[in-house]
Amino acid sequence: MQPLLSINDLSVDFIAESGITNALKNISLNVNRGEVVALVGESGSGKSVTSLSVLQLLPSPPARYSSGEIIFSEDGKQNINLLHRNSYEMQDVRGNKIAMIFQEPMTSLNPVLTCGDQVMEAILLHKKVPKETARQKTLEWFEKVKLPDPAGIFNRYPHQLSGGQKQRVMIAMAMCCEPALLICDEPTTALDVTVQKTILQLIKELQQQSGMGVIFITHDLGVVAEIADRAVVMYKGEIVEQNTVKNIFNSPQHPYTKALLACRPVNHERGKRLPVVSDFMEELRTEMAKNIISTERPLYTPVSTEILMSAENLSVWFPVKRSLFGKSQSYTKAVDSVSFDVFKGETLGLVGESGCGKTTLGRTLLRLIEPTTGKITYNGNNLTAKKRDELHSLRKEIQIIFQDPYSSLNPRITIGSAIAEPMKVHGLF
Incomplete structure (x- = not known):
């Protein structure tokens, strides 16, 4: 065949x-x-x-x-x-x-449509069924991909879901037309x-x-x-x-x-150098040799006893249900009473499964998301007490590398311009 x-x-x-x-x-x-x-x-x-x-x-x-x-x-x-x-x-x-599941669901899903509407759209386009049938089929697929609370997910927007949940929505969208x-x-x-x-x-x-x-x-x-x-x-x-x-x-x-x-x-056996592809490919060995910047090992930087940044009882709650008059009745506790210290010269790892609050916590430390309660201190400065314009001078000292380069880099400007822009903003040249 x-x-x-x-x-x-x-x-x-x-x-x-x-x-x-x-x-x-x-x-x-x-x-x-x-x-x-x-x-x-x-x-x-x-x-x-x-x-x-x-x-x-x-x-x-x-x-x-x-x-x-x-x-x-x-x-x-x-x-x-x-x-x-x-x-x-x-x-x-x-x-x-033929359907496709893309690598990064946040750039694949439409941010202004609910997750349910986006899956329904695919069904209505290809299957020509009544809207209520498409809605029911969407809820069935949300159950098949093991999303918690399918009816609730149906009415949520992509930014309200964790990475794993968004990818399950993408799978449901790809599979809904079989x-x-x-x-x-x-x-x-x-x-x-x-x-x-x-x-x-x-x-x-x-x-x-x-x-x-x-x-x-x-x-x-x-x-x-x-x-x-x-x-x-x-x-x-x-x-x-x-x-x-x-x-x-x-x-x-x-x-x-x-x-x-x-x-x-x-x-790999611990204590021994991990092999790389260029060890096995002659053409890569030659190419790598031309691009080696330095063979010197970086100096070891000891961890200081001086605290660089700290979080005290930090909480971030998102309202999910409001009353008739707009008052919040229930919340999603993305971060709940978290406290930790980061010392100078130290690397602190935040570990946990999708949806546990790692990204929300990281963004909150930079005040990209406002904390509900708690205190953030950097080099003795209380960041939670500062106004937005007062944070400007600290932005060059506290930086973040986002998860997805596709949605982080501006597609309308060159790579060189993108790298130069923050240096211009902070007056470095």
Whole structure:
């Protein structure tokens, strides 16, 4: 029988003023019904370009399909070359016959629509059912993806959910039209280990129930071992090896595959240097040698006994229900009476599963979220007592690196301008 999806001799280029970048170079792979195929490789290897090509989601220009075909056969009889379909014809495919779960749910979900309305929208678009039927089907899918309080989640906005809950909403949206092929673009990368495992189990469970084919994109070989039937290893836009997961792990053939397996921390003996991919690839060793800045080890900085920052009985409560006159009747206690000290020269780790309050606490320390009660002290300054304009001078001393670079970087300005902007704001040049 014809495979569910066949990618044959596909090449994709990106055209820019500086020249042409060959993102994919004559790749070929098949996905069968009921099979999970993992695309494995480091960042920039072509995994996401491959998946976006299937749904024609690459912007053209600058993207150009220079060769190949992508054949989709939903029933095993009729073959459709997706690259020959126009935008209107692809509307019936996207989200209906082929669905996709993206890496970062916060940038994938619409912030001005409730989670329930967004899933309903997909059902109403493709299934042509009454609104009440679509609502009921949405609630059923929220139950299937094991969201707590489906009716409550239905009326909440994405920013009111934890990362794991948002990803479950994305899975419900992708699965609600029962697609023949599901593409998962690193759907667990932004999640903690506990939530990651449950999401993987959920995807595998739904796949087995529906019999759909799955393309699972990841750089994590542990995820491949847990969820995939076959693995396709990509490197610099090419497929260097593809085989069953068992054979990939037990008998890797290509040096890059061997490198990926050898560089897993799970195999590493404490006290010895962890191998890196460049140890196994001659071309990478040469490239790395050109870019080494220093071989000197940084000086050890001892932890001081002087407190740099402290939180005292810090609480952040969000109202979830209001009375007729706007008075809050119930709250979600995102952070509840937390106290800790951070000493100079110390690294303090905040550990916990998705939704436990780590991110809320971090944002509150910078007053990006206002605390409900409690006190934040930095270098003897009471941050909770300061007005917004008084915090300006402290912003350059207390910084945050956000989880998702896609939603943190302004797409309208260059990387150089983005880096220079805070230095200009604080008068550093």
